[in-house]
Amino acid sequence: MRMHTVGAAAAELGVEAHVLRHWEEVGALTVRRDANGYRLYDDNAVEQARTVLKLRRVGLSLPEVIAAMAPKKEAAQAVVRAKIAALESEVVRTRQAIVFLQHTLECRHRYLDDCPDCAQFVREA
Structure with a gap:
């Protein structure tokens, strides 16, 4: 199993090292020492x-990411369902804006006027 420093992991993921540290601090990421x-x-x-990165890129906040990655599937699904509903509403608003x-x-x-x-x-x- 390969081991990476925070800098090497960040470079592989295309994020800054402070981002990974923050994710660990808020509980979205578990890292050995x-x-x-x-x-x-x-x-x-x-x-x-x-x-975590993918969930952030599709619009989940860090608290939502933590909930979506929770061991309890029901809690994770509730967060994902809510995000899907919000994105679907956004799509409707965007389509209406395009028509206008x-x-x-x-x-x-x-x-x-x-x-x-x-x-x-x-x-x-």
């Missing part, structure tokens, strides 16, 4: 950090 107290990242710790903005590009009215369709979009927001 050597006799001198230096952090040692074995393959499991690097993989755990990779999971696309209309403003094609609108034949000089001012958006003069357009009944634009006014309808504004009332729906």
